[in-house]
C-alpha cells in the first residue's frame with residue numbers, strides 16, 4: 001500500500017481530488033467507484049470546483065456507488081442517491097444516467113444485487129474505487145465477518161454502524177437496519193483503490209489496517225492483498241501508527 005500523509009482534512013480532500021482528476025484524464029471512459037459518508041465530502045467539493053473551472057470534465061465518466069440503504073427512496077434526504085445528487089452530481093457535467101447506485105427500494109432486492117453486480121462487470125469493473133473506512137474496519141457496508149469473496153449483496157447493518165449513522169436521522173427507529181452493498185470481491189476487482197482516512201477517531205482503525213493481520217474480522221485488511229492501493233490519511237488519523 002502506498003501511504004500519502006496529509007496535513008489535515010482539507011489537505012486530504014485536495015490530494016484526493018488531484019488523484020481522481022489524474023485518473024479521469026488518463027482514461028478514455030473512466031469508471032469511478034464512489035463512497036458516501038463524511039470523509040469524501042471535501043473531495044467532492046474540490047471536484048466541483050475543478051469542474052467549474054473547466055479543469056476536468058465528467059462527460060465521459062461513469063460512476064458506481066458502493067452502497068445504499070434499504071427502504072429509502074431516491075428522494076429521501078438520507079438516501080445515498082440523494083446525497084450523491086446534492087453533494088456532487090447536480091453540480092458537475094456528468095450525465096445522470098451514467099451514475100449508478102443500488103436501488104434500495106427495489107421490490108426484489110436479491111435481483112437488484114445481481115443486476116448491479118452484472119452492470120459493474122459489463123463496464124469491465126471499476127477503474128478507481130474511492131473508499132472510507134468504518135471504525136470496525138468495514139468497507140462499503142461489508143461488516144466484520146463478511147467473506148472476502150462476496151459480490152453485491154444485502155446486509156444487516158451492525159449496531160455500531162447504525163449508531164455511527166444515527167446522527168443523520170431524527171430517531172433511532174428511522175435508522176435503516178439493512179443495506180445493499182457491493183461485495184469485498186467486487187471492491188477487490190477494482191483496478192485501483194483510493195482509501196481516505198481522516199481524524200483521530202479513525203486512528204485506531206488505520207493502525208489496525210496497517211499493522212494488523214489480514215482477517216475477515218477486519219474487512220479493510222483485505223486491501224493489503226490488492227496490488228494498487230493508495231491511502232491518503234491526515235496527521236490525526238496517522239497518530240497511532242507505530
Ligand code: F6R
Pocket residue numbers: 034035036037038039040066067131132133134138139140141
Ligand atoms: C459509504 C460507505 C462506508 C463509509 C464508512 C466511513 O458509502 O460505504 O463504508 O465509507 O462508514 O464513513 P465516514 O466517512 O462517514 O466516516
